[in-house]
Amino acid sequence: MHALIQGVILGILTGGVYALMASGQTLIFGIMKVINLAQGAMVILAAYLAYQLFTSLGLDPFLAIPVTTVLMFGLGVAVQVLFLRPLRREDSKELSLLVTFAVALLIEGAISVTWKTTYRSINTGYANGSWTLFGYQITVVRFWAFALSLVALGLLYLLLYRTRFGRAVRATVQNPQAAQLLGVEPRRVSALGFGLGAATAAAAGSVYGLLYPFNSGSHYDLISRLLSIVVLGGLGSVGGAVIAAVIVSTSSAIVASTISPTWSEMTFFVILILVLLVRPQGLFGTVGRGAV
Amino acid sequence: MAEHNRLRHGRLRRGVLAAGALPLVVMLAACGSNANSGGSANTKGPLVIGASISLTGDLADSGKAVKAGYELWAKTINAKGGLLGRQVQIKVVDDASSTTQVVTNYQNLINKDKADLVFGPFSSLLTIPSSQVAKRYGYAFLEPAGGGPAVFAQKLSNLFFVQPAPVVKSGEVFADWVLSLPAAARPKTAAYAELDDPFATPIAENIRARFEAAGISTVYKQVYPAETQDFSPIIAKVVAARPDVLVSGTQNEDAYNQVKSLVQLKYNPKFVFMSNGANSPAEFPTKVGAANTAGIVSPGDWFPGSTATGSAEFTANYLKAYGGTEDTIDNTSAEAYAVGQVLEAVAKQTGKVDNATIISTLHHGSWPTLLGNLSWDANGAPNGSFSLIQWQGGKLVPIYPSTVAKATAVYPKPNWGS
Secondary structure (H helix, E strand, O other), rough: OOOHHHHHHHHHHHHHHHHHHHHHHHHHHHHOOOOOOOOHHHHHHHHHHHHHHHHHHHOOOOOOOHHHHHHHHHOOOOOOOOHHHHOOOOHHHHHHHHHHHHHHHHHHHHHHHHHOOOOOOOOOOOOOOOEEOOOEEEEHHHHHHHEEEEHHHHHHHHHHOHHHHHHHHHHHHHOOOHHHHOOOHHHHHHHHHHHHHHHHHHHHHHHHHHHHHOOHHHHHHHHHHHHHHHHHHHHHHHHHHHHHHHHHHHHHHHHHOHHHHHHHHHHHHHHHHHHHHOOOOOOOOOOOOOOO | OOOOOOOOHHHHHHHHHHHHHHHHHHHHHHHOOOOOOOOOOOOOEEEEEEEEEOOOOOHHHHHHHHHHEEEEEEEOHOOOOEEOOEEEEEEEEOOOOHHHHHHHHHHHHHHOOOOOOOOOOOOOOHHHHHHHHHHHHHOOOEEOOOHHHHHHHHOOOOOOOOOOOOOHHHHHHHHHHHHHHHHHHOOOOOEEEOOOOOOOOHHHHHHHHHHOOOOOOOEEEEEEOOOOOOOOHHHHHHHHHHHOEEEEOOOOOHHHHHHHHHHOOOOOEEEEOOOOOOOOOHHHHHOOOHHHOOOOEEEEOOOOOOOOOOOOHHHHHHHHHHHHHHHHHHHHHHHHHHHHHHHHHHHHHOOOOOOOHHHHHHHOEEHHHOOOOEEEEOOEEOOOEEEEEEEEEEEEEEEEEOOOOOOOOOOOOOOOOO
């Protein structure tokens, strides 16, 4: 029982990290109807950037986040402008799957060349620390990662609901044509929106690098989890992604603890299929249009 | 020991390729039945040794370490006047980590380039199809990195795996050591956390069989899939079972993850054995933090400061040629270097270096290398055992058996972070 509760505690905290990654993914889908298969690769790239800043300059991975956020935002905008904007055909949404997958492979290749394929890990003094609370261990990094996720998601909320840009994004999500008629520039919103989605990968990358060893191939495992979280939460719903992330990581911790870790990876997909059978639009998705 | 560390992604794809490559090998080999069993008859010119190595693709990092080892040995022997008076020339071709390309490469090295001898590639995956090619042409196949059960299941008489023991037996030395301890100091209970992998699970399972037979009870056992990323649920169960010894059948990042989780959950078993991942002098401390390495034991063949035959010369020449410190030498390079040493020993004993002589000679006797003295059974599986190495003061030191030990074993394991 102790092991189960311990697993659940860490599962909830880990959920926060996944929420951070998935919120960017679902935002990009909400705005552009693009399923960004490069989101996992962007998280790993951000982890490498944080690793590099830590090993060369001694910059703490949490303090590196503003730097990597700017870099990842720039990368996101560049990817949208260079690779996604030129897709003007009717099947551009389907093509964008291929394009973002190509971007993922490109990032993976660039990482392999720059940092080789050996595993890396960011080892700060507190990386393996934990606090004991009623006999349970609360790991330092996961706790701060969870807190950081809440802050980042809060900022994202403020940006979407309290700024002109946010209103333009939400308008584009709900009805692109009407938004355009009302003067929203969809090209600009798309580029900035994609940049914003990529920027969430920066914070997630720092945290990921502190939690797990990673190499250039780590994004494959990541993207399958992110996709199931995003679909479970309802495509385009940031709030849904957060709740789905916590459900997914907690349930897999419970399964790993009570049944077997072999089944825990599958838990994701079992929950996903069950939810989709009952609610095809996901937990918080709406039928026919996106929701933020 | 570094074998198959980097095979995580695309393992299935390559498995399929490997299965497809075998009939091709047989077919191609059948076309060339006029086998040139003795290599080139030319005994005046340089001795050409061909090797297909993964310089690109998933296995490239380890492949380059193999290349460094082969070339370093050639340079060392050439500086001493060559092998039996002939300068050694290593002809390296890239197989891009592909099971089909490796077959083509050895076909070409033997038929087109008329290499006198061939050395093996990196990984069991590539060793299996290429050793079949060598067999067909009567070439000896000395290889540093194909130690999986499937390699020896081929029952090839021309193959020799140049490491102390087959990979799956690398944990035996840990069981030997633990069972050699005074009864009061021995662990009473054991937990096993094993990666579902042909190179990891059997190592831990062999230890479990020995321990259970000796009365060390199993309080927890879990096999986990390669995709497992979050080890806290598994380690939380280990912690709940409170074992004296944790036997981890690990490869790389799972070893790092297990240690991180143990530290975070504040549980310090009296003994921690990891089959792989913890035996890399440069990588392991940077992943888990140097202070968390103390007391962890692992199997090893070559290690910095080894006093085995030619080790000091290897270390000095390696640092001269490639730079770095002795802690950053990849033991895959040492294993590749040992392949050359075996050949050198054959030349010294028989005065010949033709394939037939190598094959017939190596099935008997014991052969000194920087990995220790090696000997082989009829299928090319080495008869020896690994050494047990332990992290002490931030360095890996051999602690068992006494013939190689350079430090006294530390047990129970010091606490994390000490």
